[in-house]
Each structure stands twice: as structure tokens, then as C-alpha cells.
Amino acid sequence: MKTTQSAFVNFVRDEYRALPDSKDRIFCTVVYAKWTYNRSEHFCFDKTWETVKNSIMDKLVGPPNTGIFSPSVQHSLYLAIRLSMAKINEIEDMEIELPNVHAYPVDFSKFPAFRFKQPENEVFMPTNKPSGNIKATLARKHSSKL
DSSP states (O other), X not given: OBOSSBOBOSOOOSXXXXXXXXXXXXXXXXXXXXXXXXXXXXXXXXXXXXXXXXXXXXXXXXXXXXXXXXXXXXXXXXXHHHHHHHHOTTEEEEEEEEEOOOEXXXXXXXXXXXXXXXXXXXXXXXOSSOOOEEEEEEEOOOOOXX
């Protein structure tokens, strides 16, 4: 869950767009990533997994102390795949899927014993059912051998 620096701005406005622009929104998801290799000999698969995980975290979340601004989940997803493929030449193609999970603020007004002062002490509860899916696949472009 990313509670700051996540937006949805500057998208094409057409009959398929349902969301309004928002410069500050909660981004909550579960990352599903898969990729194929163009070779498998003399290769460290564990290092690849770690590099891909770090690339996704770098582009979706950013450093823990400052974060990173995301104009949209789609944009950050694209950057995460590009970074992973730039760091690992052996990745032939890569797909990341992010279910859009909504998170709602918890109303602590019914529990005065907690003494939470909102909005300073905001707590968000993610739902257990995704409400959409964001998915991207990138593949390397090969030169023609003709």
C-alpha cells in the first residue's frame, strides 16, 4: 500500500475512462510478475529475482524515507519493466499484473479508548476483492535477419 505520491493525471479522456484526475490517492495492490529468458546457461536466477523485485520497488514505491512520485500506476509499471529488462539482458519479455485493491479509512470515532486524532492517525483497510486490473507486457525488439 502506497499512501503518498500516487496520482492519476493526464490520461486520455474518452468514453472508456471512468476515473477523474487525482493528484493524491492511495495505491494498493499485489504484484504478480513473470518473465522469460533468452538463455539459461551460466546464469544466476536468484540474482535475477532480486534485481526484478528491487526494480519494481524502485519504480512503484521509491526509497523508504522519501518515496517517488507516480503520475499513474500504468506509468510506474512500464518504468519497472523497462528498468528490469535494462538491468538483465537475459530477460526476453516480461509481464507485470497489478490488481487494483481499494483501501478505505477506518472510522475510529466509535472507539474513543484508542484516542486517535484523525486525520493525523489515519489507518486504511484494504478490501479483499480487487476492483480492476492493470497489466503490461514488454518484449525485446529484434533486428530482422533478412
